[in-house]
Amino acid sequence: MKTIKDSLYTITVPTPYAVGDVHLYVLKGEPITLIDAGVRSDEAWEAFKNQLAGYDLRPEDIRQVVLTHHHPDHVGLVEYLPNVKQCLAHRAALPWIDRDDRFSSRYVSFFEEFYRKNGVPESLIDKLGEAPEKLKEFPVFTLTGTLKEGETIPGHSDWEVIETPGHAQSHISLFSKEDGVMIGGDHLLYHISPNPIIEPPFHGDERTRPLIQYRDSLKKLFRYNVKEVMPGHGPRFNNVEEIIRKRLSQQEERADKVYSIIEEQPSHSFDISRKLFPRQYKKQYPLTMSETVGQLDFLEERGKIYRRSSKGVDFYFISEKS
Template sequence: MTSIDRIRLPTPFGVGDVNCYLLPTAELTVIDPGPETADAREALRSGLNERGYSVEDVANVLITHPHMDHFGGARRLADEADARVIAHGDAVERLVAPTGQFEDEQAFFHGFLRSMGMPEDTVETLLTLPESYTDFQSPVTPDRTVADGERLDLGVVLDCVHTPGHAVGSVCYRLRSENAVFTGDHVLPDITPNPTLTTLPGRSDERTRSLPTYLASLEKLRTVDETVGYGGHGDRLRSLQKRIDETIAHHHERKEHIAGMIPDSEPGTTAYRLMNELFPELPATEGFVGISEIVGHLDLLDDEGRLDWHETDGVRKCVLAG
């Protein structure tokens, strides 16, 4: 048996603090070291010191997924501690070259968002706003990559469950000895993680179908025996499976709500118009998350054969299938 400890690290993002977990075995393992900011570094250093450790004691740095509030400070920590960095193989290109990945996404999504009915000036705003956030991450090359079903023995045994959807390369770590799963942002106690659109691993010309992928990953995690979840934000999940069921139900309810907003005859509607109707007060900083939400639920309806699409002047509109 081991003990699970949490250090809450501040982030410059609206989501608030990120949870950094410690597995203090013979090899001190850190899960998600937070963003690359002075405040997060100091909080991690202080948290380790309060628990009788120093940065140099860290032997392993595990990354749940390649979002900067979780991995941004991994390289600095690994360099200072001479620690190994471990992540899923699909996360590597985003960890090694996060700025290049962001630029590829900007290029791809410019055309895609225009096809969803978004005006040019709005597209430019949505795709340039995140540029200021790139300072909160440093490129890092994992020393070891893991795959679905792989077992890690780091002085404590962790089983890896590949859970793409919220992010490419998302992985949950099962700690069977503690009846626990470290879920990253795949399952959270108070919010439903947005399956944000991105490009496919190894591709810069095709997007993910993030929400259908996310729901499939939730169904997969439902089958694990462990019942306690430790998410990347918020408090412990006392019933992991119950929260998974709630999250799945939320998305299907929203899918039906959005279906009710779609006309059953031409000229139809665009994803951008649906976003403005569903989220009329959405700030520009949340625009890409908002359009990802709409496109994801349209993907679900599309998979069920409930939509017909037509394109005019490069803009796609949908109607309910007859």
């Protein structure tokens, strides 16, 4: 019996990031479609071409690209592909890919205000102006269209879009109902828990609550009969429900830790991140702050803590009733 996996090839390319290699998937059929595009580097391009040749394909044969989310380790080689007619992602990826004139200033001003409000020292915030430099890791390309919940990949109607925001606002997973196979991007990984990354709100003013979204997107998968995950990083796996439950309980354990830090001493987010991540809190503060603020959002939503602003900085306290 032919299965979906007979029409799906895996390609693995190196990245310069701590996460290590990233997987790309090629869907055979019409049009030949690439799911995710690795990083923008000659090393990744060589690895991509070689593995593609092993499947009797050339870069010219790829006509369509679908991105699980906008991060630089998943979009990089789009720019290298000569014959792509259609490039699709969730609409929340658009600001990151188009990067219009206002993008950098909105990005910097959102994070300046956000970090200040969360107690990050000015000496660290000062470096924010350099952040848009990092965006140069992104390739130059445009989306030809967008994909949303319930839609299918053009030409590959067996692959349905499940919106899974949390790790990125643009995150989608692709699910083949018939086989129960899910191409999961960074949503659900076997070996690590993805960071719920804070993003500037490009629609409206309110910032998102990515950790709460991430939990919802994890639990959402229970509604689908996912039998196997083909992830963006690490091994593919079948024990899907077990991994989802593990991620949820690990997060709750960390939230308990945050709760006891506040119990000991009401603090602002940066101070809590220092206690939670004593080795990384300074050097990797964009990530440790996303994680810490995520846990605080979660506890606040559950009514276990509350927030009070003092001189422009938010402090967290234990709720009476909890």
